[in-house]
Amino acid sequence: MLTGKNSIGWEYSNKGEETFKTTTAVTNTENETDFFTATVDEIDNACKLADKAFRSYRNKTGNERAEFLLAIAEQIESLGDELINMYCKESGLPEGRAKGERGRTIGQLKQFAALIKQEDWKQVVKDAAEPDRTPFPKAAHIRSVLPIGPVAVFGASNFPLAFSTAGGDTASALAAGCPVVLKAHPLHAGTSEMVSRAIVKAAQETAMPEGVFSSINGGKEVGVHLVQHTQIKAVGFTGSYKGGKALLNLANQRKEPIPVFAEMGSINPVVISADAAAKRTHELAASLAQSISLGAGQFCTNPGLLLMIASDATELFMKALTDKIVATAPQTMLHNSIKQTYEANVGSVLAQKGVVLMGKSGNHMGLNDAGSYLARISGTDFIRNPKTQQEVFGPFSLAVVCKNEDQLHEVIENLEGQLTATVIVEPNDTLHLNKLVDALSYKVGRIIYNGVPTGVEVCNAMQHGGPYPATTDARFTSVGTAAIYRWVRPICYQSFPEHLVPK
Structure with missing residues (x-):
């Protein structure tokens, strides 16, 4: 008792x-x-x-x-x-x-x-x-x-x-x-x-x-x-x-x-190459939607930022991911005050210039339930507006669609310190992976290859920490x-x- x-x-x-x-x-x-x-x-x-x-x-x-x-x-x-x-x-x-x-x-x-x-x-x-x-x-x-x-x-x-x-x-x-x-x-x-x-x-x-x-x-x-x-x-x-x-x-x-x-906290950028988006469209959409919504998004390693380069494959992937997010069941958040803060933060990001809501779930929600959201923004607008980098504690992710690889690196250079970054690529990817990993290494404490950031193994080699303000x-x-x-x-x-x- x-x-x-x-x-x-x-x-x-x-x-x-x-x-x-x-x-x-x-x-x-x-x-x-x-x-x-x-x-x-x-x-x-x-x-x-x-x-x-x-x-x-x-x-x-x-x-x-x-x-x-x-x-x-x-x-x-x-x-x-x-x-x-x-x-x-x-x-x-x-x-x-x-x-x-x-x-x-x-x-x-x-x-x-x-x-x-x-x-x-x-x-x-x-x-x-x-x-x-x-x-x-x-x-x-x-x-x-x-x-x-x-x-x-x-x-x-x-x-x-x-x-x-x-x-x-x-x-x-x-x-x-x-x-x-x-x-x-x-x-x-x-x-x-x-x-x-x-x-x-x-x-x-x-x-x-x-x-x-x-x-x-x-x-x-x-x-x-x-x-x-x-x-x-x-x-x-x-x-x-x-x-x-x-x-x-x-x-x-x-x-x-x-x-x-x-x-x-952290927004944990996930870089998705056009090759990976084209070859694993529905598989990646399913795994990322699950990671975004896991535990009502109440993880410090929640993938809150998706980085991609504009292409037809990217658009097809975004459509598949949107469908998965919309189909996600709402989940109970830890407390009503946390739910209210989540909704306010989502609203703040969606109100920024260039941010477009792609889809959200939220049917049949309980008192403290939260729906999942997916939004997008161009690389140019993201770089110009630091407010789009704020962490949204909950099942929310913002996709940044860049013009080219140079702009992708500019986006990474503008990021604050993070706990994790993820690279999702193919074996013979056209993305310059070594350059990408080098850039991300100075922004994060852990880099995941072809996975999702949620799930932190308790082991001798784990690094759960990153540059300030993570x-x-x-x-x-x-x-x-x-x-x-x-x-x-x-x-x-x-x-x-x-x-x-x-x-």
Whole structure:
């Protein structure tokens, strides 16, 4: 049974009077539980406990922290259908998506557990001493990494499990040796409370220090207090550009600025050659329509921009894609406010000069359902109007039809930083692929060949991050085992005997 309380170390706290409720997304009705917004004192207690826990948790062995992560995975799995039902109720997402995301969450925890059982992840570098070197002897140097301290993690609206309470940010921070203070997302506070309890139970079972994990409820003010707290040493965020930029500014205004690793969205350009459009017209139309509408378009990797060169094949493909979009069934969005923002953003793009609506779905829509949209614009008008580059969070895509390959490259040069780009081509394509990939490489963090951008594999080689404004630091990823390096810093030990270097 949900309590609505904040999880401060091992205690469940409700010192404040301000409360809020989540909603059932499909019906847009309030749920029963009152969730207590964390007070300044409760935020302070959570951060101080995290700082105290850090002093012992950072010295836990890799195996000990791995057992903690595995215990979290086991506790989440043991929640069974109760967790799935709460997830679906609060998000409006289907059961299959809920189970898939739970599997991904558990899988991430297990991956990080496997990683830290081996010391290789610390990337230790040793330079031997050269006492006889002239004119000056060289001392021995050993470089390793240290965890940076308590991390504030913000739950994501569109991933109640995989990018939230026990998601990739939390899992990687705990793996690195950093306690976590989570700000639960208000749209799925019930799901978050259930997972928070699982984490706390796992921490107690594996003898982790109190404060290694806390979870607090609330809105923007709670987030501001959390990021400004002196005990917080880094921030993990997945959400909108506006939210991520605000956190970055707050962190930089502190007496001690701290890093903010924010993933802030993307329009994920997809380049489709005329040859591919001609040879795979209906196949490509089907796969792209599915990708655009997947999860009501509520993915940071949603293909929001299609780039093509004018030709007869392009026109035939556009007709096929329009038909597929029109036939797409409406889907429930996460919240009525998100649906309203989606409709406003679609309207804003459609109002721009040269933008033409090709087709939309939307028959028999429920209260929070969204229809899919496809629009088009010329390369010339797109280049002239930066407003056509705005992200539309939902099942919307804008096709940019360029005059020639030179204009296609001009469009790419005018793009902001993105998470992904996709090239859809034929083996002997007339498009100059090497030049195209080179141009895209400096705009994105991941390039997909003959696929779709939705679906982010959690693996060692994954890069889920891109040049600003897609993320605040393109050198790091928020998905895959390399995500752990956001929460550590390098340290060098000079002239130390190896047995004295901290383990």
